[in-house]
Each structure stands twice: as C-alpha cells, then as structure tokens.
Amino acid sequence: MLKHPTRRWLAGIGLAGALVAAAAAPASATETEITLDVYFDNITLAAGSAGKADLPYLYSSEPVTLHDLTVQYDISDLAGKVEISSEQWPDQCTTPKPDVVHCVRPLPTDTDPDGQTGLYKLTLAPTDAATKGDEGVLKVSFSAQGFSPVTHEATVRIGTGVDLVAGAEHEFSAAPGETFTAPLTVTNMGEDTADGAVTVFDHDYSIRADQHYSNCNYDGDQMLFCRFDEQLAPGATYGSNLTYQLGADTYAPSTETGGVHWRTTAEFEDYEAYLSDRGITLGEPGTGGKLTLTEQSRVQSAREPQTDTDPSNNWSYMSISVTGENSTDLEAIGAELSGEKDAEILASIGFRNNGPATLDYSRLGSSVTYLNVDVPQGTTAVGVPDLCSPLLGDDFGGRGEPGAAKYRCYPSPFSKVGEEQTFDFTLRIDEVIADAAGAVQVNVPCQCDGGFYDDIKPANDEAAILVNATGDTGGGGGGADPSLPITGDSTLRVAGLGGLLLAIGAAGFLIARRRRNSFVA
Known part of the structure; x- marks a missing residue:
C-alpha cells in the first residue's frame, strides 16, 4: 500500500520552508523585535x-x-x-x-x-x-x-456525521507525454445523506490535468480540488473518470504517485479558513464543463453514522510506472568576478536544469542534488547562504557559517527544466591574485537521501569561480554568461530567501497542510 505522503498540497508545510527553518540558528528574543x-x-x-x-x-x-x-x-x-x-x-x-x-x-x-x-x-x-x-x-x-x-x-x-470512504488504489503504466484514465470514486458509508463533498488532489508534478472543469481549481495543469454538489445517499458509491497526461518532462524510468482525499463540504470550509489566514490562494477555477459524480452501486445497509474520525479511509492512491528513458542534464553555473583588495563581491553560483526531465524529490523530502563550492584563492567567504555549510572533511560546520575554504550546499527538492537554482556568496578579496580560481560542482556524492547521479552530460558538472581573470577563461562555466540575469517562471534565488522558498513550499502546488512536527518529549 502506498504510504500517506508527508508533503503536499493541503497536506503539511513543504520541505523548502523546513530547510530554511533548519538553516537558521534560533535567535535570542533580545536580538530583534x-x-x-x-x-x-x-x-x-x-x-x-x-x-x-x-x-x-x-x-x-x-x-x-x-x-x-x-x-x-x-x-x-x-x-x-x-x-x-x-x-x-x-x-x-x-x-x-x-x-x-x-x-x-x-x-x-x-x-x-x-x-x-x-x-x-x-x-x-x-x-x-x-x-x-x-x-x-x-x-x-x-x-x-x-x-x-x-x-x-x-x-x-x-x-451531522457522515462517513466518506475513498475508492480502491490503482496502478497504471505510461511513458512521458502519454495519457491515462483513472477512476474517482467515493462511498457514503454513514446513515445520513451527505450534502455534497470536496475531493483534494495530492498528485506529483508530472501528473497533469487533461481537462479544466468549472467546479475544480487548478495551479497551471495541476488539479488542486473539486467541489461536488450532488447529494450522496447512504450506502451508495459515486464516481467519475478523470483523464490525466503524464508530462513530457517526467523522469523515466520512475514511479509517480497521485492521491485524492475526500472531505465533507463543512470540513473543507474549515480548511479554507486556514488557507485564507496564512495568505495561501486556492488556484484558479477551470473554464470547461462541470465534473459530476454519478451513482455506481448501492448496498442494502450502512454502518452506524460517524464523522470521519479515521481519516485513513478518506484517501485513495494511484501509482504510475513511468516507462522509457528520460533523464536530464544539470549544468554547474560558475562566476567571473573582479575587484580591488578588501572589496566585497557577490558570486551567484549554482546549477541549471537543461532538461529534458524535471526532477521532483518532494515526496522523498530531499534535495534534488548536492553542490560543493571551493572558495577562490585570496578571498574569504564573508556572506554565506543559510542553505550552505562548511565542508570540513567528513564533518560539517554550521549553516551560513562564514570563513571556510569549502562548502556543501543543499538545493530545493524540485528542479524544473530550464530553470536555475543559485546560491549567493559574498567574497572579500584579501589578496589580489590574477586568475584566482575556485569551483562549483553539482551532483557531488552524498551519503544521504536524494541527490542526482544519472546526469546525461557529466562534463559540465563543474564550473570555475574566477576572480580577476586576465584572459578568456570561460569562468562562467557550461557556456553560461554570469552577467546575464536568472530567468524562469519559478526560479529560486536560494541564498537568504526563506520567504521565497516557503512560498514555493506553500503555494504553486507544493502547498502543505500539516506542519513540521519537531517537538519531542
């Protein structure tokens, strides 16, 4: 049986926000208001x-x-x-x-x-x-x-208590870009008629909606939820069929997962209040026809009324075995910088996903890849992103700790084709050295969850960080021009932007319902 996902839209705070929280050392109440x-x-x-x-x-x-x-x-x-x-x-x-x-x-x-x-x-x-x-x-x-x-x-x-029970789990097989059809079913196992229902979708990024129904809300092509106004009679099962498309940028071979969670209308109203309080939007309604539930079967008797006190029967899941071969190229982004002695210069370094596959490790809850940064000779890292730690042999220093010669950085769990993730380091020039060189490496080995080790072009996994270059050294790395702005509709400026990471963890489909549970007895 598929496990209940620990992150998702309407399911808990996403990893991006958690990483920022973990990165920052707790402050004293006297340090700030x-x-x-x-x-x-x-x-x-x-x-x-x-x-x-x-x-x-x-x-x-x-x-x-x-x-x-x-x-x-x-x-x-x-x-x-x-x-x-x-x-x-x-x-x-x-x-x-x-x-x-x-x-x-x-x-x-x-x-x-x-x-x-x-x-x-x-x-x-x-x-x-x-x-x-x-x-x-x-x-x-x-x-x-x-x-x-x-x-x-x-x-x-x-x-009034009702007991909505989700349908069975299903398994499918599809290649990137192909469509498949999955049933959407719910049974009212209580003794009272349910006055409508809401289903909330918990699908991986790769699972795209084939149609946009007017009674459903979407974030792009991701289904968020659907409202149904049908009266669900006691003991009856209702359903419909939904056609999905597996994104052409789906990594393959892999296993993608989707889920639906049924709520009563009142329960969803309660949760809408939470989203409104936190400033989280609910996507946009579709412009197509209406998705309806039709009665499929009915039993002769029903169980005693209850109020979904066991939420496990409100969930159903599907698993898609993604066939074929579809990997991606993560390209390191270096920098070429210049300055006088004692100058502090900004190095935005990281990686770009050149495609053809998007990487989504959100369910795993880990970084899509890991980066190492070698600080150039003659410079000191005086400003370090919160998602980077000194690399001290087999040990690590504190997140955001300045002054180290080498760092390990932790990107987000999601990397979309064509987008970049960068980390902003502030380097102080202690000694002017011609062609002072450092490096950024992507896809470095890590004895931890996640990481990407199937890069289709490993030759561009390393790029130079050059300070005061004297010639055409190509320090940008991978053909990148470090003077160009970072683009993309959800580009991550990782360094110091906890708010942006939280937004990506809490909106744009990776919204999370249940927060981190870090308290211990």
Whole structure:
C-alpha cells in the first residue's frame, strides 16, 4: 500500500520552508523585535460522535528559542455542549476551571515563521446537549517568557456525521507525454445523506490535468480540488473518470504517485479558513464543463453514522510506472568576478536544469542534488547562504557559517527544466591574485537521501569561480554568461530567501497542510 505522503498540497508545510527553518540558528528574543502568532483550525463536530482532535500551529516572526511556552484553550462559549481535554502531556496540562485547559512547556522550545506543531493536542467532544446548528468560539492563547501573549479564535460547529470512504488504489503504466484514465470514486458509508463533498488532489508534478472543469481549481495543469454538489445517499458509491497526461518532462524510468482525499463540504470550509489566514490562494477555477459524480452501486445497509474520525479511509492512491528513458542534464553555473583588495563581491553560483526531465524529490523530502563550492584563492567567504555549510572533511560546520575554504550546499527538492537554482556568496578579496580560481560542482556524492547521479552530460558538472581573470577563461562555466540575469517562471534565488522558498513550499502546488512536527518529549 502506498504510504500517506508527508508533503503536499493541503497536506503539511513543504520541505523548502523546513530547510530554511533548519538553516537558521534560533535567535535570542533580545536580538530583534520578534512577535508570536498562533492558529487553530476551525472544526466541525458531529452530534453524538466521539469528537475530533487537532493541534495548534505555533509561529514566531523570526527563528527563536522560547522559554516557559504556554498554550491555553477556552471553550466556555460552548459550555455544556463541547468538552475539551488534552491527554498528550498530562504532566504539563491542567484544568484550572471547567472548559479551560492550560499547558506549560518547561523545556526550551524552538519555533520560526514556518510554524511548528506537535504540542498539546486538543480533543473536542460534543456532549449529549449539543445539537446540529450549535456554533461557538474556541479561544487559543500562546505566550512565552518575554513575549506578549497572542490569541486566536477558532469556530467550532456541530453538524451531522457522515462517513466518506475513498475508492480502491490503482496502478497504471505510461511513458512521458502519454495519457491515462483513472477512476474517482467515493462511498457514503454513514446513515445520513451527505450534502455534497470536496475531493483534494495530492498528485506529483508530472501528473497533469487533461481537462479544466468549472467546479475544480487548478495551479497551471495541476488539479488542486473539486467541489461536488450532488447529494450522496447512504450506502451508495459515486464516481467519475478523470483523464490525466503524464508530462513530457517526467523522469523515466520512475514511479509517480497521485492521491485524492475526500472531505465533507463543512470540513473543507474549515480548511479554507486556514488557507485564507496564512495568505495561501486556492488556484484558479477551470473554464470547461462541470465534473459530476454519478451513482455506481448501492448496498442494502450502512454502518452506524460517524464523522470521519479515521481519516485513513478518506484517501485513495494511484501509482504510475513511468516507462522509457528520460533523464536530464544539470549544468554547474560558475562566476567571473573582479575587484580591488578588501572589496566585497557577490558570486551567484549554482546549477541549471537543461532538461529534458524535471526532477521532483518532494515526496522523498530531499534535495534534488548536492553542490560543493571551493572558495577562490585570496578571498574569504564573508556572506554565506543559510542553505550552505562548511565542508570540513567528513564533518560539517554550521549553516551560513562564514570563513571556510569549502562548502556543501543543499538545493530545493524540485528542479524544473530550464530553470536555475543559485546560491549567493559574498567574497572579500584579501589578496589580489590574477586568475584566482575556485569551483562549483553539482551532483557531488552524498551519503544521504536524494541527490542526482544519472546526469546525461557529466562534463559540465563543474564550473570555475574566477576572480580577476586576465584572459578568456570561460569562468562562467557550461557556456553560461554570469552577467546575464536568472530567468524562469519559478526560479529560486536560494541564498537568504526563506520567504521565497516557503512560498514555493506553500503555494504553486507544493502547498502543505500539516506542519513540521519537531517537538519531542
């Protein structure tokens, strides 16, 4: 069985944001004006159900280590109708009064702008007095030593329980550029009619939509979600067929993965509120006809009503075996620079994907390749990207640490044909040396996940970094002119641009629903 993906659109924060967070050393609260933020999903509970559990999102405007972190929940707005409890950390959480849970973290805790989760899971359960249509506010407060507390109000609704069950898994085989058709099915295994449904797509970049339906949203040719207004009767299975095209730039041979996640209309409304709060857009609706669900079968009886408390049955997956041979050429990008003694000069170095294949390691959660950078003679790296670390034999220094002679850099997990990823190093010229040479190497071996070792043109895997060249040395590397601007519709300027990396991790299809869970007991 295919494993539940750990990153995806509407599924958690992407690796790009996580890499930036990991790269930056936590700051002291006294170093800058840092603010905190907290978020908790709106939540819909089924009357008569066991309830649901969720976790808060904890943010800070800059990476910081927090002391005496406090999270408090207050559901007094629905007193007598909703009960709350947190059993995950019984030694850290108390109930000072009914309808309030107060938790204090005694250990130092790191957080950052990308958001953290993993602490103080809250269970909300409707009481016998709760009825469909009840609605109130859950107040979630977040504070820490030296910081002003912040509060978020989440909406809690009482509704009718239904159990949407996704269809079976499927396997396909296709070559880059070919189409294939996959079924989209859902069964209402509850006793109440489901008033519409939403399916969220979790497809690899290579899986492109063949049509753009008016009730579905897209990011380019990537399907994001579809809304259905059909009434789904108890015990009935509904479905449709979707035709996809495997991108001509799909790496082959490989295995590509797609998935769909069914939600009730109310559950998706709750999640839309989260996306809006974080400034994440939902793509654009299609301009074609409407995608509809038609009844395919019906059983004589159904299970007792539930409220999708086991989300595993809301997912279904497909696996595509990509046939043929389709690799790519990653070309190192060097630089040719000049300056006087003590001058500080900028070297933008990295690699370009010359195609024909796009590399997508997002599910693996690792860099598409690894780079080594040799600092030119007579210069000192005084400004180092956060995604680069000193390479000290078999050991590594801290990310962004200046002054080393050699560095290892970690690109993003996605490299599109025709685009570049560059790392900005600031070099100080300590001694003017004619033709001072360094180098950037792509596809270097790494005893870690990811990396690319099937380059179709390894001869351009290394490019020179030249300072004060005296002749036509071709220091740009691979035919590149280092004076030309970087282009491409989603080019990554990796160095120091955590916000851009987060945007690529949180929008442009690699949006993520579940955040990094880095808290430990």
